[in-house]
Amino acid sequence: MNAQHPSLRVEDLSPRLTALTLDRPPANALTSDLIAAITATFRDLAQRSEPPVVLLSAEGERFFCAGGDIRELDGTEPDHALARMEKFHHMLLALGAYPSAIVVAIRGYAAGGGLELALMGDVVIAGEGARFGFPEINNGLMPAITGIRRAVAILGRQAAFDLLSSGRFLTAPEARALGLAQSVVPDALVLARATEAATGLAAKDPLILGIMKRAVQGADPAEAEAMRRRTLTEFRKILNRPAAVEARARFLARDRV
Numbered sequence: 001m002n003a004q005h006p007s008l009r010v011e012d013l014s015p016r017l018t019a020l021t022l023d024r025p026p027a028n029a030l031t032s033d034l035i036a037a038i039t040a041t042f043r044d045l046a047q048r049s050e051p052p053v054v055l056l057s058a059e060g061e062r063f064f065c066a067g068g069d070i071r072e073l074d075g076t077e078p079d080h081a082l083a084r085m086e087k088f089h090h091m092l093l094a095l096g097a098y099p100s101a102i103v104v105a106i107r108g109y110a111a112g113g114g115l116e117l118a119l120m121g122d123v124v125i126a127g128e129g130a131r132f133g134f135p136e137i138n139n140g141l142m143p144a145i146t147g148i149r150r151a152v153a154i155l156g157r158q159a160a161f162d163l164l165s166s167g168r169f170l171t172a173p174e175a176r177a178l179g180l181a182q183s184v185v186p187d188a189l190v191l192a193r194a195t196e197a198a199t200g201l202a203a204k205d206p207l208i209l210g211i212m213k214r215a216v217q218g219a220d221p222a223e224a225e226a227m228r229r230r231t232l233t234e235f236r237k238i239l240n241r242p243a244a245v246e247a248r249a250r251f252l253a254r255d256r257v
Contacts, residue, residue: 005037013195015052016202018045022058027066030113035068035087042094050206054098055198056121057105057191064105064130067112070139070248078239085144085235088113089228092146095120096217096224099210101201105194106130107187109169116147119154122213123201124180125194126172127187132180133169139251140244142235145227154179 007024020041022028030038045051058064068088073081095102095117104121109131118124118132126132134151136142143151143164151160155178163170175181185193201209238244 005034007031007034008037008041010041012052013055014199014202016050016206017055017198018052019055019057022056022065025060027063027109028058028060028114029066029069030088031069032072032084032087035084035091039087039091039094042091042098046094046097046099051098051100051210053101053103053198053202053209055103055105055194056117057194058107060108061129061187062108063114064108064110065114065117066109067114067116067136068141070141070251073141073248074252078236081239082232082236085231086228088116089144089146089231092116092120092144092150093224096146096150099213100206101198101209101213103194103198103201105190106132106181107190109133111169112136112141112143113147116143116150119147119150119180122216123182123194123197124175125183125185125190125197126175126181127190128172128184129187130172130175130181130184131169132163132172132175133167134164135167135169137165138167138247140238140241140247142238145231145234146224149227 009021009023011019013019024034072084101122102120103123104118105125106118107127107130110118111133112135115132115134134143148164159178172181172184176184183193
């Protein structure tokens, strides 16, 4: 299978195991086109007669993924920004509906949308230096409602609210204690351990594995549509608020230094 975007490498490691690698230095930030490519890749893989286990990782040691590329929102029209958020929602749905296991290997920061990607994994292997957080509240933005609900499901209501409202980052041991990461290993071993976990899952009966995943996920199409509408409604409210615009401007100014 060929990658659909220069910043997304797709490689079939075996008939039952496919590796997806984010490769957009320096921080693997998600552009609108990259979001669309990730969505399309998961949908294409899901159409195979036996959808493979997916190993999702990223190039670089400092960032797994810094989330959405805020520069795309700089001076953009509201409708364009809303369309971008809707694309992100559909990407999360594509991962959530994927009929086989997703193993995520994380080194460095999983921030904002990068953490939402990690939360969609069925198995998360984190390096000792990994950090997990939702900084959106400090940058005039918000996560997708889908990502928020996923955080609540995994972390619990109070821990999720603390992370979302503070903008702080969890260490890898903290993430493991809250159930976000299944395993914490030395940074140099993250990809090897994640590959080992993915290979083990790929050896299981794919039909039974898929049934178990669907039961664990408990996906509800009606709920997904409600979350899409709510995401766009809430995002529209904050998009052009002066305080939010100023917060994004401060972030972009720091990013350019």
